[in-house]
Amino acid sequence: MDNKNFDVCASFFLENGAVVGRFVRLNQVLEDILGKHNYPLNVSSALAETTALAALCASMLKFDGLFTLQIQGNGPVSLLVVDVNSQGKIRSCAKFDAQKLEDAKQLRKTQDIVESVAHLVGGGYMALTVDEQKGARPYQGVVDLKGKTLTELALRYFKNSEQIDTALKLFVKTPQGESQSFLAGGLLLQKVPLKGGKETQLNEDTLNRLWEDITAFTNSLKPEEVFDANLSSTEILHRLFHANNLQISGTKNFSFGCRCSREKLLTTLSSFEPKDIKDMTLENGLIEATCNFCAQKYVFTPDELSNFEKNLQ
Ligand SMILES: [Zn+2]
Known part of the structure; x- marks a missing residue:
């Protein structure tokens, strides 16, 4: 599929800059990455979702260099790693134990179900690293893995490491039918901490109430909308946040790129x-x-x- 609505991240503001957001949808990037491997469906799906999360996090940060998201666990999938450079080149890979994967399926009776990333990786940690590659020490934030879904794992990271109110919803769609391919997407919003109260006309109570609405709108986003190739990112965001003074501030394209030599x-x-x-x-x-x-x-x-x-x- 060659669709201008995918492999793009839209940046936006709500409520005059009191909330910042990113909305990403990936298709060809995932095809390029997953097409180079022969991972089992569960592993491909976990990597697709993790890649969407990494694209969201990378586009939320200002950096010139390399962003890496790494999930290391003691489960059937022991490693999921994605890196994104400031030019929007993404690469990712997974490590897994086929026997453990099969045993876990038998044990949990999940033969025909695509299991959540959190179940597949088990206990361990998630690390986000920004390496500016100019001699400066890389910045790294780490959180242990606790949660039922990748969304929960990531929200725990934002709460513990960044202490910023965050709303997040991740989506993944495995190939169905012959012409279909992997799709993944996500919506990430963060409340900008109030400084002195003068930068925005909103007081804290109003903002907290708006934030509750915005979180509810985020959670109301449906996979059918995210994966509808006929809907542009702007159209989807407008449906959700038209009452919140939505301002699209830019878009960024992503493509697969490896840096090996x-x-x-x-x-x-x-x-x-x-x-x-x-x-x-x-x-x-x-x-x-x-x-x-x-x-x-x-x-x-x-x-x-x-x-x-x-x-x-
Ligand atoms: Zn390579």
């Missing part, structure tokens, strides 16, 4: 134990490594790796 793979390989390198060595003696994000295969000679390691010392 021979040098980056060599750096990774140089941190491996000799026995791991042996496992990656082909019959002809060459070392084969695959990028976890884009599945690109790289082949190195043992000399290339040892020379690289020597230069590091």
